[in-house]
Amino acid sequence: xxxxxxxxxxxxxxxxxxxxxxxxxxxxxxxxxxxxxxxxxxxxxxxxxxxxxxxxxxxxxxxxxxxxxxxxxxxxxxxxxxxxxxxxxxxxxxxxxxxxxxxxxxxxxxxxxxxxxxxxxxxxxxxxxxxxxxxxxxxxxxxxxxxxxxxxxxxxxxxxxxxxxxxxxxxxxxxxxxxxxxxxxxxxxxxxxxxxxxxxxxxxxxxxxxxxxxxxxxxxxxxxxxxxxxxxxxxxxxxxxxxxxxxxxxxxxxxxxxxxxxxxxxxxxxxxxxxxxxxxxx
Amino acid sequence: xxxxxxxxxxxxxxxxxxxxxxxxxxxxxxxxxxxxxxxxxxxxxxxxxxxxxxxxxxxxxxxxxxxxxxxxxxxxxxxxxxxxxxxxxxxxxxxxxxxxxxxxxxxxxxxxxxxxxxxxxxxxxxxxxxxxxxxxxxxxxxxxxxxxxxxxxxxxxxxxxxxxxxxxxxxxxxxxxxxxxxxxxxxxxxxxxxxxxxxxxxxxxxxxxxxxxxxxxxxxxxxxxxxxxxxxxxxxxxxxxxxxxxxxxxxxxxxxxxxxxxxxxxxxxxxxxxxxxxxxxx
Numbered sequence: 001x002x003x004x005x006x007x008x009x010x011x012x013x014x015x016x017x018x019x020x021x022x023x024x025x026x027x028x029x030x031x032x033x034x035x036x037x038x039x040x041x042x043x044x045x046x047x048x049x050x051x052x053x054x055x056x057x058x059x060x061x062x063x064x065x066x067x068x069x070x071x072x073x074x075x076x077x078x079x080x081x082x083x084x085x086x087x088x089x090x091x092x093x094x095x096x097x098x099x100x101x102x103x104x105x106x107x108x109x110x111x112x113x114x115x116x117x118x119x120x121x122x123x124x125x126x127x128x129x130x131x132x133x134x135x136x137x138x139x140x141x142x143x144x145x146x147x148x149x150x151x152x153x154x155x156x157x158x159x160x161x162x163x164x165x166x167x168x169x170x171x172x173x174x175x176x177x178x179x180x181x182x183x184x185x186x187x188x189x190x191x192x193x194x195x196x197x198x199x200x201x202x203x204x205x206x207x208x209x210x211x212x213x214x215x216x217x218x219x220x221x222x223x224x225x226x227x228x229x230x231x232x233x234x235x236x237x238x239x240x241x242x243x244x245x246x247x248x249x250x251x252x253x254x255x256x257x258x259x260x261x262x263x264x265x266x267x268x269x270x271x272x273x274x275x276x277x278x279x280x281x282x
Numbered sequence: 283x284x285x286x287x288x289x290x291x292x293x294x295x296x297x298x299x300x301x302x303x304x305x306x307x308x309x310x311x312x313x314x315x316x317x318x319x320x321x322x323x324x325x326x327x328x329x330x331x332x333x334x335x336x337x338x339x340x341x342x343x344x345x346x347x348x349x350x351x352x353x354x355x356x357x358x359x360x361x362x363x364x365x366x367x368x369x370x371x372x373x374x375x376x377x378x379x380x381x382x383x384x385x386x387x388x389x390x391x392x393x394x395x396x397x398x399x400x401x402x403x404x405x406x407x408x409x410x411x412x413x414x415x416x417x418x419x420x421x422x423x424x425x426x427x428x429x430x431x432x433x434x435x436x437x438x439x440x441x442x443x444x445x446x447x448x449x450x451x452x453x454x455x456x457x458x459x460x461x462x463x464x465x466x467x468x469x470x471x472x473x474x475x476x477x478x479x480x481x482x483x484x485x486x487x488x489x490x491x492x493x494x495x496x497x498x499x500x501x502x503x504x505x506x507x508x509x510x511x512x513x514x515x516x517x518x519x520x521x522x523x524x525x526x527x528x529x530x531x532x533x534x535x536x537x538x539x540x541x542x543x544x545x546x547x548x549x550x551x552x553x554x555x556x557x558x559x560x561x562x563x564x
Contacts, residue, residue: 109543227531232542249509257540260514261391 001029001116002099004092004159006036006084012044013267014247015104016051017259020266022108023055029113031057034099036084036091038064062091072170073177082188085154086173089164096161103155105245107238107255107262115158115208115236123201124167125192126158128209152200154189155239156209168196207234211241215254228254283311283398284381286374286441288318288366294326295549296529297386298333299541302548304390305337311395313339316381318366318373320346344373354452355459364470367436368455371446378443385437387527389520389537389544397440397490397518405483406449407474408440410491434482436471437521438491450478489516493523497536510536 003022007015019033033052035045045061052059069080084091085101092099100116102108120126129152176195177184184190192200205211206218206226218226231238238255240246246259285304289297301315315334317327327343334341351362366373367383374381382398384390402408411434458477459466466472474482487493488500488508500508513520520537522528528541 110546228533228538228542229531232539232546249511251510255539256510257514257537258543260510261540264392264514 001026001112002032002034002096004034004036004085004088004099004101005104006081006101007104008037008039008079008081011104012040012048013263014245015048017247017263017266018102018104018106018108019052020055021106021262022102022112023057024265025108026111026113029111033057033059034092035059035061036064036081036088037061038066038080064091072174073181082191083173085157085188086168086191087170088159089161089168090170092161098161099159101157101159102237103239105240106155107240107259108236109232109238109258110234110236112236115203118158118201118203120158120160120163120201122163124160124163124196124199125152126201126203127152127154127192128156128203128205129153130205130209130211152189152193152197152202153205153209153211153239153241154186154192155241156237157192158203167199206231208237209239210235210237212238212246212253212255213242283308283394284314284316284378286316286318286367286370286381286383287386288363288383289386290319290321290361290363293386294322294330295545296527297330299529299545299548300384300386300388300390301334302337303388303544304384304394305339306547307390308393308395311393315339315341316374317341317343318346318363318370319343320348320362346373354456355463364473365455367439367470368450368473369452370441371443371450372452374443380443381441383436383439383441384519385521387522388437389522389541390518391514391520391540392516392518394518397485400440400483400485402440402442402445402483404445406442406445406478406481407434408483408485409434409436409474410438410485410487411435412487412491412493434471434475434479434484435487435491435493435521435523436468436474437523438519439474440485449481488513490519491521492517492519494520494528494535494537495524 003019005015005018023031035048040048040061040063048061049059064080064084066080069083072080072083088099088101098116098120100112115126118126131151172195173191176191180190180194203209206222210218210231238258240255240259244251244253246253246256247263285301287297287300305313317330322330322343322345330343331341346362346366348362351365354362354365370381370383380398382394397408400408413433454477455473458473462472462476485491488504492500492513520540522537522541526533526535528535528538529545
């Protein structure tokens with residue numbers, strides 16, 4: 001399975017935790033991790049390569065020259081990395097047909113097969129929308145000119161690469177940014193929704209993009225069905241959305257202990273060697 | 283390493299979860315699990331044997347005839363199993379020198395080597411005492427005639443079997459029970475403290491018997507040192523003490539997600555085969 005990640009140096013450890021959880025809960029599957037970046041050092045890339053290889057998987061780093069986006073609009077403090085998710089098809093190998101983009105602030109706690117292999121039915125992407133009334137209301141207001149039906153979260157994106165190569169145009173993206181630069185809050189997510197929202201296949205957020213801030217919301221909304229037992233048995237992606245991250249000192253939340261345990265497993269001195277190698281051998 | 287467990291049919295699944303966490307976080311170590319019981323069926327024993335073997339470890343069941351304790355005092359609703367921890371040395375193989383007793387309502391989240399291999403310095407047991415002032419006060423009052431210094435929790439007990447064979451006498455235990463049957467609340471734990479409290483080596487409860495009900499207490503008492511990061515890196519035994527258990531529907535607590543994830547790993551259809559076998563191979 002092909003996995004796409006994009007990050008800067010600050011997120012290397014969370015990325016390792018996410019990848020370790022992915023490998024561990026998908027034992028017996030082979031992964032090829034593609035990293036799009038602009039600022040990682042050779043040492044950092046070598047470390048990631050060693051890590052992923054020790055876990056029994058493949059790694060490719062794709063460095064994007066800053067010149068490539070020299071003519072693109074700059075929005076607030078956002079770096080050019082905001083474009084990577086939308087333009088990944090331009091930089092990935094031409095024979096790649098499908099890739100799953102994952103944010104680094106994620107734990108994968110069950111097999112990803114059903115998501116990865118789903119029929120995209122002619123959509124550019126598959127993604128979950130965060131349909132809480134409040135969130136939706138705010139975003140609908142902010143981007144109402146674009147007739148969004150739902151607000152898709154861009155942290156987990158299954159990509160239909162051949163179709164993207166046909167349909168997604170840089171000029172369209174840059175043009176939209178120029179016109180809306182003052183209205184955008186999360187530029188990549190806003191872009192995805194505004195330009196391609198109607199071409200995204202919806203997948204269940206509880207399974208594929210569970211927002212860890214809303215444990216009680218999900219439980220109450222589902223009349224108790226989505227409790228801890230259900231989550232652990234069914235949810236694939238736990239997404240630690242928001243500013244407070246589980247690797248921060250002051251974090252609290254229902255999935256804190258789980259995240260920190262995975263952090264130890266992933267970053268411990270020998271953990272990835274022993275489990276990774278044996279997972280790959282199964 | 284030798285591990286002792288005692289249980290009835292209601293705790294078979296929690297036992298599997300505890301064992302799976304033990305095996306997984308002690309990859310590369312060999313375990314021999316001794317189960318003392320009086321009521322498990324042949325089918326239940328065969329299932330446990332298969333489970334532990336599939337994980338790459340050994341299993342021995344020791345059935346204790348109810349006739350053995352026919353003359354022993356009966357306290358309230360407690361079964362004869364309350365004697366097992368104190369008299370295990372009578373039933374285990376005579377050449378066994380050391381064994382670690384573990385309750386089934388436990389997760390092992392780090393290597394147990396340092397605990398298992400510690401110098402017992404002539405003590406009968408090593409155990410943690412739960413030294414919260416409130417708990418200690420209540421128990422000191424209740425058993426004050428016995429001059430306890432601390433109240434040891436009997437859920438994690440490292441046993442010095444040769445010394446126990448020398449010093450622990452059934453008559454002494456039965457005699458104590460006869461005289462105190464109306465004052466005992468947790469008979470096996472009370473017995474351990476009253477009769478052998480001074481012959482128990484103290485070990486750090488934060489490391490070896492962390493009471494999951496008291497996350498905030500530990501954190502505040504330690505001026506913030508024992509936070510989630512510290513626990514995940516250092517604590518070996520998470521003990522889900524009390525009546526509310528993490529496998530109950532209504533449970534809440536800081537380690538709920540971690541427990542339920544381990545439950546899935548331990549009880550999932552293929553989990554113990556794939557990980558267990560590979561863990562054993564390392």
